[in-house]
């Protein structure tokens with residue numbers, strides 16, 4: 001497979017990128033009154049507007065050509081037809097099957113995928129009914145009031161982000177808590193507020209070997225046992241979601257209490273599987289089903305729409321234009337809806353663990369930049385923190401602004417204020433304000449000329465800073481499902497064009513392995529002579545201070 005840099009469209013885009021600093025986004029709007037219509041995509045539950053980017057019709061056409069020359073259509077059908085596109089782990093990638101988006105006749109290892117998914121969904125539905133109705137009880141016969149999900153990374157971020165996003169749809173029947181950190185402070189803070197007799201734990205771990213999750217699971221088991229529970233009582237309080245039946249059984253969770261996962265679902269794409277169990281417990285199975293429905297809608301859009309009107313494809317291409325061709329090293333995720341406050345953290349894993357790679361499928365080193373650094377937080381809070389840099393800093397940071405037309409919990413006067421800021425910020429980033437305008441404003445306010453000349457350059461906003469706007473109609477289970485699936489497909493498209501293995505994560509292994517050895521040293525008070533002097537001295541200091 002030749003490098004994408006050899007594609008004619010890639011070479012042409014490199015040439016366009018050299019001219020991009022001369023392109024003014026505002027002028028593009030002045031020159032083309034139809035620009036918005038050409039660069040915005042209307043789809044169920046939302047609108048995606050990528051018009052405020054340094055992209056003209058030539059660049060747009062070349063980006064689309066890049067997708068074509070990268071054989072995106074062929075790769076997309078390989079993806080949906082369960083070919084082993086996760087090359088290094090030799091697995092298909094089929095999280096779309098979890099929301100009914102693959103052919104019903106699709107089999108993997110002689111098993112029908114849709115049947116597997118439906119059986120598991122039925123098990124989730126039944127369990128949710130049992131717990132929420134009080135049919136499922138704690139070992140002393142009390143109703144379950146609290147659910148604690150123990151998991152990290154993909155086994156935590158997706159469900160927790162959705163729980164937070166859709167909390168407005170909860171009937172408050174169950175309180176759901178999430179514990180991911182190896183820092184005992186987190187689990188302690190949660191457990192001290194809970195009653196063991198009414199608490200259910202979900203151990204969410206695809207591998208059932210993740211150290212942080214296993215440590216938390218053991219701590220939780222001890223806590224339950226300290227309340228007087230016997231080994232036999234564990235079954236009332238622990239369920240697992242895992243692909244590793246053996247390990248979960250060894251931990252003491254009976255086969256009946258284990259929900260399955262499959263190799264063809266990657267951790268960071270797994271919230272649609274039984275990893276989403278805490279979502280269904282908290283919000284009810286119906287809401288979970290609506291979340292899947294929204295994602296299914298986005299899958300259909302992704303499969304059927306021409307590239308130009310295909311939101312995940314265009315977001316991916318615009319992202320590649322900004323990061324690879326224009327050299328923007330980071331990308332901000334700025335939700336203006338309180339419900340989406342965890343979206344930046346979720347997307348950090350989804351995008352960076354997927355496409356934060358520097359070798360191509362072939363193993364050859366890339367000679368172009370791939371995934372930018374994703375970061376962000378609620379936009380309205382960011383305005384009073386880091387937006388200074390977005391407007392006037394030396395780096396240009398492309399950003400996704402995500403907001404909703406209707407609030408889930410309207411409070412008089414609040415939503416218009418919030419959304420006025422949402423609209424104003426993308427406009428300000430694009431338009432900026434030049435010396436002449438600054439001086440005129442100061443003059444109009446009565447500032448004298450010497451003060452104006454002192455101030456003027458400090459108040460200039462260069463503008464011409466790119467952004468995408470994603471405007472949801474409202475936060476609903478369907479719109480949140482669609483939003484997440486849109487980003488998932490964006491990741492897929494970018495991985496194909498960059499030719500990186502989006503579905504493995506070898507880069508997390510080395511640190512895990514070293515931590516294992518160091519934990520032994522700390523525990524047994526032994527010394528590893530191979531450490532560099534920094535690591536050695538830091539460990540020594542840790543031991544010394546600890547033993548004081």
Ligand code: F6P
Nearest residue numbers: 153154155205206207210267508
């Ligand atoms: O360490 C990274 C990672 O493997 C993620 O890819 C994954 O989502 C997370 O750890 C949790 O893994 P598991 O579900 O196997 O505990």
